[in-house]
Amino acid sequence: MLALQAEGASITTAEGLREHRIGSVLQDAFKACHGLQCGYCTPGMLAAAVGLLQANPNPTEDDVRQALRGNLCRCTGYEHILDAVQLAAANLPEEASA
Amino acid sequence: MKPETAYSGELAEPEGWVGKALPRREDDRLLEGAGRYVDDISLSGQLYAAFVRSPHAHATLRNVDCSQASRAAGASLCLTAEDFKELHEVAPNWVLPRSTPRGRPILAKGKVRYVGEPVALVVASSPALARDAADLVEIDYDPLPAVLHQDDARDVGAPLVHDDMESNLAATFAPGNGGFEEAATGAPFRTQFSLRNQRLVPFSIEGRAVNADYDPVTDRMTLYIGHQIPHMARRMVASTIGFPEHRLRVISPDVGGGFGPKMHVYQEEAVCALASIRLGRPVKWTERRSENVCNTTHGRDHAMHVDVAADLDGQLLAMRVESRANIGAYMSSMGSGIPTVNVGLFVMGVYDIPNVEVDIRCFYTNTPPVDAYRGAGRPEASYLIERTIDRVALELGIDQAEMRRRNFLTENQIPRRQPTGAMIDTGRYHHTLEEALKRSDYEAFRAEQKAARQTGSLIGIGIANYTESCGIGPGQVQKLVGFDRGGYESARVRMTSDGGAVVFSGSHSHGQGHKTTYAQIAADELGISPDRIDVIQGDTESVPQGVGTFNSRSVAVGGSAVKVAAGRVADRIHRLAAHLLQAKPEKLERDGDVFKAPASNTSVTFAEVCHAAWTGHNVPPDLGVGLEETEFYHPTSMSAPYGAHIAQVEIDRETGELALTRYVAVDDCGKVINPLLARGQVHGGLAQGIGQALWEDGMPQADGSTVLDTPLPRFDMLPRFETSHTVTESWTNPLGAKGLGEAGAIGAPPAIVNAAIDALWHLGVRELEMPLTPASVLDAIEHADAGGEP
Numbered sequence: 027m028l029a030l031q032a033e034g035a036s037i038t039t040a041e042g043l044r045e046h047r048i049g050s051v052l053q054d055a056f057k058a059c060h061g062l063q064c065g066y067c068t069p070g071m072l073a074a075a076v077g078l079l080q081a082n083p084n085p086t087e088d089d090v091r092q093a094l095r096g097n098l099c100r101c102t103g104y105e106h107i108l109d110a111v112q113l114a115a116a117n118l119p120e121e122a123s124a
Numbered sequence: 125m126k127p128e129t130a131y132s133g134e135l136a137e138p139e140g141w142v143g144k145a146l147p148r149r150e151d152d153r154l155l156e157g158a159g160r161y162v163d164d165i166s167l168s169g170q171l172y173a174a175f176v177r178s179p180h181a182h183a184t185l186r187n188v189d190c191s192q193a194s195r196a197a198g199a200s201l202c203l204t205a206e207d208f209k210e211l212h213e214v215a216p217n218w219v220l221p222r223s224t225p226r227g228r229p230i231l232a233k234g235k236v237r238y239v240g241e242p243v244a245l246v247v248a249s250s251p252a253l254a255r256d257a258a259d260l261v262e263i264d265y266d267p268l269p270a271v272l273h274q275d276d277a278r279d280v281g282a283p284l285v286h287d288d289m290e291s292n293l294a295a296t297f298a299p300g301n302g303g304f305e306e307a308a309t310g311a312p313f314r315t316q317f318s319l320r321n322q323r324l325v326p327f328s329i330e331g332r333a334v335n336a337d338y339d340p341v342t343d344r345m346t347l348y349i350g351h352q353i354p355h356m357a358r359r360m361v362a363s364t365i366g367f368p369e370h371r372l373r374v375i376s377p378d379v380g381g382g383f384g385p386k387m388h389v390y391q392e393e394a395v396c397a398l399a400s401i402r403l404g405r406p407v408k409w410t411e412r413r414s415e416n417v418c419n420t421t422h423g424r425d426h427a428m429h430v431d432v433a434a435d436l437d438g439q440l441l442a443m444r445v446e447s448r449a450n451i452g453a454y455m456s457s458m459g460s461g462i463p464t465v466n467v468g469l470f471v472m473g474v475y476d477i478p479n480v481e482v483d484i485r486c487f488y489t490n491t492p493p494v495d496a497y498r499g500a501g502r503p504e505a506s507y508l509i510e511r512t513i514d515r516v517a518l519e520l521g522i523d524q525a526e527m528r529r530r531n532f533l534t535e536n537q538i539p540r541r542q543p544t545g546a547m548i549d550t551g552r553y554h555h556t557l558e559e560a561l562k563r564s565d566y567e568a569f570r571a572e573q574k575a576a577r578q579t580g581s582l583i584g585i586g587i588a589n590y591t592e593s594c595g596i597g598p599g600q601v602q603k604l605v606g607f608d609r610g611g612y613e614s615a616r617v618r619m620t621s622d623g624g625a626v627v628f629s630g631s632h633s634h635g636q637g638h639k640t641t642y643a644q645i646a647a648d649e650l651g652i653s654p655d656r657i658d659v660i661q662g663d664t665e666s667v668p669q670g671v672g673t674f675n676s677r678s679v680a681v682g683g684s685a686v687k688v689a690a691g692r693v694a695d696r697i698h699r700l701a702a703h704l705l706q707a708k709p710e711k712l713e714r715d716g717d718v719f720k721a722p723a724s725n726t727s728v729t730f731a732e733v734c735h736a737a738w739t740g741h742n743v744p745p746d747l748g749v750g751l752e753e754t755e756f757y758h759p760t761s762m763s764a765p766y767g768a769h770i771a772q773v774e775i776d777r778e779t780g781e782l783a784l785t786r787y788v789a790v791d792d793c794g795k796v797i798n799p800l801l802a803r804g805q806v807h808g809g810l811a812q813g814i815g816q817a818l819w820e821d822g823m824p825q826a827d828g829s830t831v832l833d834t835p836l837p838r839f840d841m842l843p844r845f846e847t848s849h850t851v852t853e854s855w856t857n858p859l860g861a862k863g864l865g866e867a868g869a870i871g872a873p874p875a876i877v878n879a880a881i882d883a884l885w886h887l888g889v890r891e892l893e894m895p896l897t898p899a900s901v902l903d904a905i906e907h908a909d910a911g912g913e914p
């Protein structure tokens with residue numbers, strides 16, 4: 027989305043994800059799965075993944091691929107990011123993802 | 125010497141820290157948005173640069189007028205080539221003996237030679253004002269005929285990119301042992317074909333950036349550059365602008381991907397440094413994406429031809445390779461070496477071919493300069509030989525796996541120097557191939573393919589037994605080929621008085637994870653946990669010297685330096701502990717963090733020994749005060765990692781669309797330091813290799829402009845990868861490591877194109893060109909049908 031479209035909304039960036047239930051589970055999963063190399067694409071990947079898991083707590087591999095396809099990564103080949111998002115989904119407490 | 129360890133399949137649980145799949149310690153910061161890349165660094169008094177670039181591929185520069193721009197709102201400086209007494213030039217660092225180097229002028233003078241070449245610089249108080257002011261620079265051009273392709277550039281009468289040369293020929297290289305004609309004439313089988321290794325745009329997600337901070341009070345300069353080789357950046361900027369190296373500091377903070385282009389110095393770094401000197405204030409430039417694709421170096425771009433002779437069993441007898449490389453408008457840093465030495469030496473791959481001749485010619489064209497991109501020459505070489513193996517096999521009706529078995533170098537031929545000059549330290553090619561065949565269910569696939577042919581569906585399988593020579597060195601060899609830099613790497617290991625360690629590494633991560641892997645290596649030597657070890661890199665002021673991160677050399681060479689330095693420190697700690705306990709070193713026992721002298725029943729802790737070394741209160745003269753060691757590790761030979769990659773594809777006969785259905789990679793990089801990170805390296809390389817095979821094409825448009833309108837690999841475009849290792853340790857370094865960073869990018873293109881041709885051969889398709897777009901595949905199918913071949 028464009029910044030203008032966020033008018034009036036509250037914004038969480040990567041700096042605030044530790045405080046975010048889904049975000050912090052994702053951060054741990056990205057680290058466990060080596061879901062980042064240079065780290066440049068990582069804040070965007072995390073944000074897109076938070077959005078996905080909020081809407082869909084049990085995504086299939088294809089769901090993850092589709093939800094994150096707008097974010098380019100030139101380092102990882104995406105597979106470890108895929109693993110990370112699925113691990114985070116598995117680790118999320120039921121109520122957190124509701 | 126023979127490899128000492130030979131292991132295949134899943135990696136065994138290691139005893140020490142080396143070999144463990146530790147998650148990375150660099151991740152926390154990056155995950156919390158606290159990564160610090162060059163553009164994140166703003167200094168007091170910060171100014172911003174924008175460049176005016178040529179819209180023409182080739183034109184005479186009539187007049188550059190800065191008068192409007194210098195007066196624009198917020199503008200403080202406008203520079204053109206006329207503002208410098210001498211013509212500063214970014215000179216190439218690798219100048220092949222038979223070559224005609226033409227470096228990049230830091231701002232174009234007299235002529236522009238490619239779209240995107242910087243002509244003027246504007247500095248202003250914000251990035252937006254700098255761009256606005258840049259629009260006011262007025263430039264008169266007289267367009268000239270341009271030449272974009274190497275095969276046009278070599279024509280007699282072609283427009284000359286450099287008027288002072290007689291032709292566009294920039295370099296030639298012809299390795300091999302000769303004897304092709306004698307061996308090929310009258311050979312039972314002979315074939316020849318052409319192939320293209322297309323130009324690619326490396327495209328790190330973070331572009332290049334520089335923040336040049338000259339301090340007029342101290343007459344010192346600090347340059348923040350996201351770079352693969354900070355020490356090389358220092359040397360290149362210093363020599364380009366004539367600033368002394370000892371007063372120039374380069375800091376490379378977090379680097380958002382490199383893949384080759386970030387190991388050079390370009391015009392922008394030099395011009396920003398000169399602007400900062402003139403203004404006495406920091407000047408920052410952050411590349412825009414459109415600038416990245418037209419001024420940051422491209423990769424590959426070879427037009428190749430191979431002529432090969434074999435006997436009827438498929439045994440190769442002789443091969444002749446011709447390649448014409450497009451190196452762009454100027455000779456970039458390694459621009460004469462990558463397409464020649466890095467290709468020519470490796471065209472024989474992992475095979476035994478008695479007679480080989482190679483003839484490589486490099487041409488200047490009106491395109492952005494071409495230089496190293498992940499694999500850097502070896503993808504071109506591997507593509508050529510792996511496609512050749514398949515071509516001969518298919519023409520002779522020999523299974524492609526069997527064709528490889530018949531031509532592999534055998535274990536008792538290795539170590540070996542190939543007739544082209546490539547050094548092979550280890551190789552169990554049969555073993556690695558069989559492992560990959562098993563994992564990809566090769567035989568079952570062949571049966572399935574037979575059945576599929578009955579129903580008309582098109583599936584194919586392709587093999588690539590790539591090799592990537594790594595860890596360039598020793599320096600003497602580099603000298604022979606005109607490569608003016610070292611083959612060593614430095615590491616300094618310094619203990620702190622509380623028993624911790626700091627590793628200073630000359631090699632610098634741009635995503636690889638040196639902070640984790642180097643700590644693992646040092647931890648095993650020192651006998652402490654990696655948590656007590658920090659790794660410092662990317663600052664010329666704290667790191668002794670660095671040759672840097674490229675050529676998959678960081679673990680094999682840089683890691684070996686860490687191992688050797690840490691080993692020497694550990695030895696000193698041991699001897700000092702013995703001295704403190706008044707025991708003989710060999711009688712001393714170590715139990716975790718405690719040294720014990722059983723005879724006197726006394727003990728001292730690891731931290732106490734480190735403390736004692738730094739106080740110097742009780743240190744014997746032969747050990748000396750302090751506790752640090754520096755190693756410049758200089759390998760005696762390169763190593764040659766290799767692997768067997770197998771791709772399976774399915775092609776839609778109606779649309780030409782290709783689906784990559786499976787990808788099996790078995791890599792042999794010797795000792796694996798961290799399997800998790802190793803897998804990440806393979807994945808990243810594969811994505812780029814698959815991108816080359818299927819989608820990417822960086823060739824400029826007809827007007828010379830580089831517009832990236834072919835897709836880059838996205839999340840939903842890649843299959844899951846099936847990766848594993850065979851482990852054949854190298855004897856060329858104390859770690860037994862070889863290298864892995866470029867494996868995927870080298871293996872994937874030939875594996876995939878071989879698979880596609882395997883799927884279509886029975887229709888009469890003989891050749892396909894990368895990228896395998898649906899249109900090109902469909903075209904090949906249709907023309908094959910029309911030609912009525914078998």
Ligand code: FES
Nearest residue numbers: 063064067099101
């Ligand atoms: S980790 Fe480097 S771009 Fe994704």
